[in-house]
Amino acid sequence: MKHLLLGNEAIAYGALSAGVAVAAGYPGTPSSEIIETLLEFKDRKVYWASNEKTAVELAYGAALAGARALAAMKHVGLNVAADPFHSAAYTGVVGGLLIVTADDPHMWSSQNEQDTRWYGLQSYIPVLEPSEPQEAFKMAKDGLALSESLEHPVLLRSTTRVSHVRAPVVVEPPAPPKFGKFSRDVERYVLVPQNARRRRADVLRKWELLKDFSARFMSVEGEGDVTVVASGVGYLYAVEALERLGVKARIVKIGMSVPLSKKVVDVVTDEVVVVEEGDPVVETQLRVMGIKTKGKIDGFFPQSGELSLRAVVEGLSKALGLGVKLADPAKPTLQPPPRPPYLCPGCPHMGTFYALKLAGAGQKVVWSGDIGCYTLGINTGQQDLATHMGSSIGLGMGIALSDREKLVVATIGDSTFYHAALPQLIDLKTKKIPLVLVVMDNEYTAMTGGQPSPSRAVPAERLMEAIGIKHYVIDPVDVKRSVEVAKRAIAEAKSGEPVALISRRPCVLEALRAARRSGFKPPKYYVVSDRCRSCGICYNLLKCYAITKLPDGKAWIDPSLCNGCSMCAQVCPYDAIKPAEPDKVSKWLELWSQA
């Protein structure tokens, strides 16, 4: 039976059919559906971890104890987990350890374009690279078995066009979970230098073995004077592009792209064209083997962004000297305005940013941001930097120390706060660095689809109390009070102490889902046109995308978008915004706060 599965779902089913028993991950596009799928299986131990490091550690420990285990994350997450990842290669594992990373070329929802296959070369961990969901299923399954048989971790590297592609997949039923027992082996597991040096020699020996082993994941298809080496989704583009160009070629399909099989030299002609997604990882290894290549290094295929059929057709044409040039795409006579992402109508972060903007007015503020929905504070000019998970408070402390004239307001969502800000919180206190830390607690990891965040089990104010940081809790939908408290926090931080503001209200989308289930429809707001004086506070300062500025400057609320948060009605100085069903207002705010 064929199921229409997302690549990520296929990875989960592959791991299940290999008897995965323990799995953990941190949500991040395009990887989140792997853990989400596994969570459905109650006979396994599956968790959303606080961050990727703890996720990898959990799976690594389980695999040391003989279980089959998986850790999943997006590409940048592997940076967070890089420490245990590298040690895992040295100790090896007993059960199976499959680490899955989903790379995001073109940075559809990421801060950088990173090819995690380099981590394979750097850590001596082999990398499997599926091209489509069916193969993702198989490689997840084989990867766990391979890891166990080699006693070595395996990295499964997916990309957006594998993880987020839906295609028919034949799945095998889940196998019973394989747990294990820990056996003491101090020389192997305690990486003091003396032991680690011995292990290093073992790792290098294993790596040579893997270079032979890698051939099992290599296949040669077709006949022709031309040879194309392709991996991952690059293989799919190569097949279709060659067909379009009418070129007969031999295609060497690479399934294990790190380490590249020694046997490549047996099948390649004097020159090959390399098609791969991301950096020239396969190509670099081919060159080290002395093979002449045309790929990304000399610019036949673009070095940034995703591959596309167009790019591969043009690249192959150039590499093979065919002179094919594709026609330029059609252009409309009217250029559509860009539609940058906005915070959802009713998003509590909208209220938090509004309160901070008013409280910080007339003062020199550095808005130190972070990675999450609230990075969209960029739309209201309240995001001066956002570079990585935890950057708000981490970089914010450095800025506060060097620029004494400005006040740093560090904004961070709850999931990111627990992921990457707790050690910084301790530094903030012990170094007494004056800044305003704003924990925007919507009680979910909202950006990746509403995974639970630790904020309910471990409320941020409890951590502030324990560490001894002065703090206030506000409800961002209560605009007036939020502004007052934010003003107080800013004044106190300016007098020289760190102050935290915990702004708490659940993600409106989660609340809407719950309301829909119970049959409740939130009230919609509308603009009383006669009263509207076109001041623009609602659409310029609040930046709710349900509110449109009409040609005469008046506001109009799209009823199909309004989520009834009431914030626009609160900020309107002319009392021109009203709920269509006033009797529903308090009930909705109450239901919402419990979502």
Place this chain on the structure above:
Amino acid sequence: MVTSIVIVGVGGQGVMTLARWLGRAAVAAGYDVKIAEVHGLSQRGGSVEVHVRIGERVYAPVVSEGDADYVVAMEAIEALRAFRYLKEEALFVVNKRIIQVPGKYVDPEQVYRALAVHKGLRLVPAFELALKIGDPIYENSVLLGYVAKLLRLDGFVDWLDEKNLRAFEEGRRLASAL
């Protein structure tokens, strides 16, 4: 032969659902399918784009510019943005509906005129029909019916609920009138 379809709209409109429904029907009909979900930043209100390719064997998951046999737009400003995907002979199915970009009001008539440059334009009153059925969320079912008719795909009736089915039939009816 592979049929390439690009579906666009605004986050929250159900673009992904529409694509998934089409894919499900194609698999039921025995085809290979690839659906590539271009989420953007995963938030509501942004441009959303999903590519569906249907055929005996589908390789590339993403449709290239100038390569789409069908472009289906759930919103007209997004239709303008998807213009680049249109093949010359492509059918361009556009929901007659504008979701304004905050602060950048565009005149709807101007948008529809610009879209009409493509001779395969089909403006479909899906939003209007959905409102008649009772909720804007049914607009994707109207469009599904419309596209299903064009693609000669069948077998949706088993799993669409009553109101979605009504919307679906409205869409089919509109496409039959072509």
